[in-house]
Amino acid sequence: MAAVLVSTTVNGDAVEYSCAPRESLLDVLRNRLGLTGSKEGCGTGDCGACSVIVDGRLVCACLMLGAEMDGRTVETVEGLADGATLHPLQTKFLEHAALQCGVCTPGFLMASKALLARNANPTEEEIRFALAGNLCRCTGYDKIVRAVSAAAAELAHPAKSGTGKKTGGKKAAGGKATGKKKG
Ligand code: FES
Ligand code: FES
8 A cells, every 4th residue: 555645743843754654653653753752562552551642632642643644743752851851741750760661651751741731749549540541560650649749740830840950861761862852
C-alpha cells in the first residue's frame, strides 16, 4: 500500500515523515522519529505507557495512526524538559521516587501534564481519576500521586520549592537525555 506523507508538529518542531497507512502513531514516533520515550506496554489501549498529547488531548499513541497526524500538534515526553532543565513533574517524580523500572513513567508524566493543563490544583481523588488509565506494575500509585500533587504546588508557587533542577546530562525522568532543547 502506498505510503502516506505527513506534515505535523512534534514538540514544537515542524516534522515531515512518510508512513504506512496502518502504522500506529507510537511506531512512527519510536521507529521513524527516534522518539523512544513513549513505550509500548500493551498495544491495545489498556496500559497508558504510550500516552502522548495530540492537539491538547491525552491519547494512546498505540491506538492512533501516524497518518492521522497531518496538520496536528503532538507532544511527547521528550518535549517536557526545557533543555537541561527538568519540568517540575519530572523533578517531583524523581524527588518522590515515583518510578522504578520507568516503563510506565512517560505515560504518567504526559497524563499528569494533561491533567495539570486543565486543572492546576487537582485533589488527590482527581489525580487518581486522571491517572486511572495508566498502569504501573512496580512503584505503586501513592508516590506517583504525591509527585503530581507536589508538581502542581511547584507550578503554582515556583519560588517556594525551587524549580529548575538541571539534569546534568543524565536522563530526565521518563525521557531521553536532555542535553539539547526539543522545542
Ligand atoms: S501501549 Fe498504548 S495503551 Fe498500552
Ligand atoms: S515503574 Fe515499573 S511499571 Fe511503573
